[in-house]
């Protein structure tokens with residue numbers, strides 16, 4: 519028996535338990551959870567499911583592309599590979615914003631130093 523593809527079936531996010539439909543607005547292949555934004559290391563190219571790693575991929579940041587589109591930077595908890603994935607139309611805004619603001623919320627240097635002299 520050949521292995522049946524689960525590409526078009528609803529699956530459950532292993533991180534937060536959300537039921538995820540693979541069909542979403544804005545992307546052909548849902549590759550991350552719209553609620554917690556975690557992904558899994560399954561794709562080489564989006565949707566191909568060629569990677570056997572299968573470990574959870576943690577969202578670590580936001581990339582703003584040249585056309586203004588946002589992408590999520592994911593790092594694999596298993597092998598450490600870093601990939602970027604386009605956000606989907608139904609991704610929740612709060613976790614996206616929290617991700618984008620993370621470096622601002624915990625800066626690696628005192629923000630006071632950014633004030634111009636004389637403040």
Ligand SMILES: [Zn+2]
Pocket residue numbers: 531532533534535536551552553554555556
């Ligand atoms: Zn989730």
Ligand SMILES: [Zn+2]
Pocket residue numbers: 559571572573594595596597598599
């Ligand atoms: Zn991996």
